[in-house]
Amino acid sequence: MDAEASPPKPQRAFGAETLRSVEALVVPVGSVLASALLFSVFLLVLGKDPVQFFQLLWKGGFGTSFSIQNTLQRSAPIILTGLAFAVPATIGLTMIGAEGPLVIGGFAAAAAAIPLVTIGAPTSVLLALMAAAAMAAGALLIMLVGWLRHARSVNETISSLLLTYIAIATMNFFVEGALRDPSSQNKPSTLPIGKDNMIGSIPGTDVHWGLAAGVILAVLIGLLLRRTTFGFAARVTGGNPHAALAQGLPVGGLILACTAISGAVAGLAGFFEVAAIHGQANASLVAGYGFTGILVSFLARHNPFVVVPIAIIFGAIDASGGLIQRRMDLPDATSALLQGLIFITLLASETLLGRFRMFQPVEAR
């Protein structure tokens, strides 16, 4: 705005900024209500009680301390993959592949653990090295995407999607071959890191440390992108790469830095999946968190701070799935369907921003 250029004007009751924030809240909330209404109609058609459904959704997501912990546990990887999308999005890159660095990161963590477990390395050293391997593997994968984009003009959306499949195939190649634990019969996996080496819970809870990592990283990345020169340069590049080049900004370096952060964060999500949930690398790593992260980041408008609450809301829908399935005899896909519906209506509601006269500043009317 022109706040810097002109002397401060007398404050109105509602400034343009306030109006815009109100609009940014009212439109998405309204569209979530709209999708809830649509879903209620769907349930009524099936002869199910929508009131009971939303009561159970609340109960299973936030109703008890157990369900809150379940929700937070499930939102941890979504926070991380959401951040993994948000960082390159800031610089104007649309990545489809947080799934790729997540899988390759989880696999790298499990692979790095094999020799360390054999020599009996202390748990803290083991976990630190596993996390480092995961972040490095994820970062390298996504930096390749960024480099191809910058140096060779290869579209990052497609190349990151392709690399996701290449990453999954790479993991399968080793997990079903050289690094397969012979005792894993039906589901080929790497050697387990061992129960004693698994990463514990945040004290006083049953939530693993991935949640803490997600929240801390969200704050750090948020500060980096919104409060530093680096973040400003990244946002300028995202807004107009040609202007950024003309200004002499190191666009290539910025892209590599953003893709490195993105890949490392997604790799870390893979590390937590292995070190806190599965204890080994196998096909369970391919769970679709990368795709949920994309949508969460879009809904947060790629704002790292907002990624956290949105990821928690979608974690809650996941967490309540079991309860709804048992009590209402609905299929387990109910959560996915509701999530898809909310995603579509929320994305469609973007078009309403700036359309309502009541949210426009007076001088623009």
Place this chain on the structure above:
Amino acid sequence: MASGVETVLIAMLGGAIRVSTPYLFVALGETITEKSGRINLGLEGNLVLGAMVAYATSFHSGLPWLGVLAAFGSGLVLGLIHGAVCSLPKVNDIAVGIAMMTFGIGIAFFLGKPYIQPQAPRLEGLPLGNWATNPALKQALLINPLFFLGIAIAVVLWWAFANTRPGLILRTTGDSEASARALGVNPIKVRILATVLGGGLAGVGGAFLSLSYPGSWNEGLSSGQGLMAVALVIFARWHPLRCVVAALLFGAAGALGPALQSVGISQGYYFFNAAPYILTLFIMIASARSGATQHQAPGELSIVK
């Protein structure tokens, strides 16, 4: 050893044809959509929903071809939602594609739960190998009519893009919105229609999955063929006939693992599974800056800008 090689080749031939058919339909569907200047990343949803709808329809009616038609219809509906939502200003087509994928898979799994157990009538293959003495070859040449339907659609599209008025309108809209407007064409209408039709074809690809190969409905039916549509189209450089080649190549790579397994090689083929993706990546790298790509790619397409 010669017989081993033969076994692998025959298994790959049959496998490539079987595995490639859903790739062919999603690639042709995505080509139509991208020719109009828009991208639909949600075809995975159309594919999975199409598979479920085809299976359920075939189960209730006993008519597998009615199932194919129903799958086409379900794909049209998902395409219409995608096309309409993306036509709203300020809405991101990539994000909507991913959301449509979640939604399509969600609704397919939700409504498809009761159809996991029962057996539905399947689409019979055409026995083109009756002359062959080798039973494996005979089996490989038992080809589903949908494969030929896909090739026929590819030929028709290739001809129609170049020689018909709708084809010209579609290509103009994809290359330059301003030129389309100058022709008196509403680009939004063209794009919605292209997304609807493309979505319908992806639904037919799903019908192949549940009614022919693997030939049953379950939640692990698709292994991301719909998501790969965008890569196939890049590989095919937006050309319907090259879509056939791309689909066969991706299909052959997918068939290599089971083919090698049939002669007792069970390790290492995961590398070959990745081969088409690596190849596509190299093609993108090699052609990213060449004039040919600029010429072949629709000018309004966000992913080639």
